[in-house]
Amino acid sequence: MAKVNPKFAEELKKYGSYDFYACFNCGNCTATCSLSTQESSFPREMIRYTTLGLEDEIKASLKPWECYYCGQCSTECPRNASPGELMMSLRRYLTAAYDWTGLSGILYKSLPITIIAFVLIFLGVIAFAFSVQFDLERMLHVGHLFEAIAIGTIGVVILLPNVARMWYFTILKPKAKVPFLKYVKSLGELFIHMFTQKRALGCDDNQLRWFEHFILVIGYLSLLFTTVVLNWFGTDSLFIIILGYVMSAIVFVVTIDFIRRRRAKKEEMTKHSQPSDILFVAWLFWMGFSAFLVRLFIDLDILDTNKWLYIFHLTVLAQWALVIVPFGKWSHFLYRSFAMYFARLKAKG
């Protein structure tokens, strides 16, 4: 028998949700949500779990990931209980819950700690630059190496165990019976969702947002590939150089539009941005933009006289790779697609 725990709601408020107490369970939000279905209906159920503090049920649920925050539910809610923002906060909460290190939770809940981490990383980069006497060649070399190693390590040490934990919470612990063959057969679901975010198209009036997001994901992944595998900053191949320019430009141009929208606060989803959301897009922008400039300075042969630019780029990169990717919003890229995969696994037939 589940025990009611009103304290949980207080905890969740730290992840950004608010006013959800006002919910009187009319169900308008669920009725209006274009992604909610008979088999998997939300967001009312998640609000209910939250107010009652049914943590196990929340952790076992994939529904928060099935919402793509169109905000329709919040607009329709007669009690202004902001169900959409609650779903968003649950995603933050779940990101923290999946994270075995516990750091996600700390960083989500505390902006000062996040800032301290960023400053420490900045100091680390300066210290490193100092240790190599600001030698550009060596900095570029280590930077490239760092990127490759960071991706590998974080993937194996943090992200993989976290996805495994997600699997444990949502499938193993609730005792969902999944035949092994189904794991294989459903793999397609995982990759389709990872690269296309196809589900978001189901939201009404969401075509542009989906397209931008799609381009951004492709741009970001290609940029990662271009810098890490193709060694963009070190290459002489004109094709790779141009590819890098295009990809980094895509990243910073699209993120500019994202930031513009978050600042305009016109759409429901952009009205309640948390620091974690802002940091994510801002750092994406700076990554794309600084990478673009670094290559530009290399091509103009002025990077040597402007080493600060590379130090800046490296700082952004390190902060991104050490904080935002493992413990921040980046992981939604994985959780969302795994959620769709797991949902398929749990579904009947």
Place this chain on the structure above:
Amino acid sequence: MKEKIGVYICHCGGNISDYVKVEELSKMFHEEDNVVVSKDVMFACADSNQKEMIQDIQEFGLDSIVVCSCSPKLHLHTFKNVAERAGLNPSNYVQVNIREQCSWAHSDQPHEATVKAAGLIRAGINRVSYSESLEPIDISVKNTALVLGAGVAGMKAAIDLARSGTEVFIIEKDYFVGGRVAQKETLFPTETNAKQLVTSLYQEMKKYNNISLFAGASIEKVSGSLGNFNIDVKVKPRYLSPNANPQMVKQAMDECTVTSADPFNFGFKSRKAIYKNYPDAWPDVPVVIPELLENEIDYKEKFKTIFNFNEPEQILSLVAGSVLVTTGFNHYEPKEGEYGYKTIDNVITLPELNTLMELNPKQLVYNNKQVKSVAFIYCVGSRQTKGDNKYCSRQCCTSTIHTSLQLKEKYKDIQTYHLYRDIRTYGKQELMYEASSKQGDLYFKYEEKEMPVVEKVDNSTIVKVKDYLTAKMPLEIEADLVVLVTGMVPREDSAQISEFLKIPMGSDRFFNEIHPKLKPVETVIKGVYIGGACQGPKNISESVQSSMSGASKIVALLKRGTVSVDPIIARVDSDICTWCGKCAEVCDYTAIREIEVDDKRVAGVNKAVCTGCGICAPVCPVNAIEIAQYTDHEIESMIDGFLFEVDIKEGEVIQNDQHEEDESTGMKEYPQIWKEILAGIQERNTIPEIIQNTGINGDLVTYHLMTMNKYGIVSPDGMDAKEEYYYYKVKN
């Protein structure tokens, strides 16, 4: 015997004439003896027809009329008025119901419906020929009202009555006024202090010297009737000397050491042997409990000047023209074990919690433990589909939610859980519900078939509920205090009050009005009104509204000094009556008593009291008593009329089938009147133009258009230029 009878048989726009051959009937009764006018009319109640009836009465000198139409509930007074306007005594009017009793009831057997209608109409004609002119009875009344119960409802009504110049006796059973409201601290929705509200009502009452309050009083005997009720009131002693020194009284209250449980505060406090319900209780005269002081010799000696242990009970005989009952309600008392009440130590009721909160200004403490969480279980003792109290107590949802808001405001760190069946915070009270949700109060919905269970597990109290808002998930809630939201039930002595005043009680044992919409504060007893929560669950504003409307009814009744009552009552033929007393025995209203007529003891009917119910008439062994308008002649003639053989050929009713799928009229040719109207429509005439051009009666035009619309022959087609009338178009 009436000799010039007018009979009007109504089509009711097809409601009757679609099944009953009204035209044929009107021809048939034309041949009847004594019937001078017999007509079938489209709408008997229409203004134009009323005018025609008045003309007929005057032109033909009709001495009585029969309208055969709908239920007398609907139009009895309409046609009585017609008679009156034409200068005919309204008692010479009879209404025959051939709609509810014939056309509607037997729509599948139109021929039989017509035969039955014929019988009923003949019965009506026979009855009206025996009718006699009756005059309303005037009764002189005393401009004095007795208000029973000095709760908010009673006090507010007393003030209104007094202000209008009526003398008021207000009788309160308790020693102090205020009723249930005095037991509360803060009231929704205005956040008024309840005790201050009682004080201000009391002070206002005191301004009127035509109000006499008797506290600690109850009624002992009631006789008499509208205009002159004789009521014996017993006033209990307070055992306090009338000229006691107030300083001494105060000192005696301070120094008193003997106490007993205090029911006013639900036993959360004890009260002294000389007490007031609460410091500001009114009237400002304490009450002494002599039994408690039996052994307090020294104390009694010290304060002997203030006590009067020999004060007797007083019996007063009051006379009042009218009575307003405002005796209020009781809190439902949960059965032992109901949700752990009395078996688990921290289960209490809502009114108990309200008192507890008042007594705990800083921290909510119960059984020496601070309360940090409260679980409310709603609808306890209300809405029992299988139990006695089927009704909703109406104010408890709001009351609970208000209490919850207060808990948070007063004690800050406190969590509430609300286990409800439905939230009924109607009207503006909904805002309180919203505020409560927003402050984090948690709501759970249970169904009567799966009631929550309260259990003691180790040292904690757990409420288990199947929550319908969480897909019936079984949930456990731990709470420091479980509060049963008890509903409202009638006062324990309501049966006695009902006995004294003869006001009927409903199956719920609250007092009954005559009609919830049309006569909401009137009872079947003339001159006796009800107001406030004695009538059923109400909040304060609803209680006060009803008692004030009772008060204004009384003012309207008593102001003129006389009242006319309906003359349809029992009358005794004193030549025949042998005063056996049988009729008096059965009369529920004690309207009959023994009188002397020409040195003979006979039954006498009190005209002000008799309701004309008719119970007495059949019990009289010598047939000496009868009811006006229901005399043996009238009833027997009706039976004869109904049994008379009727000769009506079967078939041929212009039976318009009502089934929707049957769209065609099945007519070979439209009636002439339809043809004329249709011709007008084709020329795009409006209804007034058609009336003018064809000379057909306006009601008929409308009726036939409606009928043709029903059969899909015509349909509305936009407004005319002045946007006053619809054009119709002919459909094909």
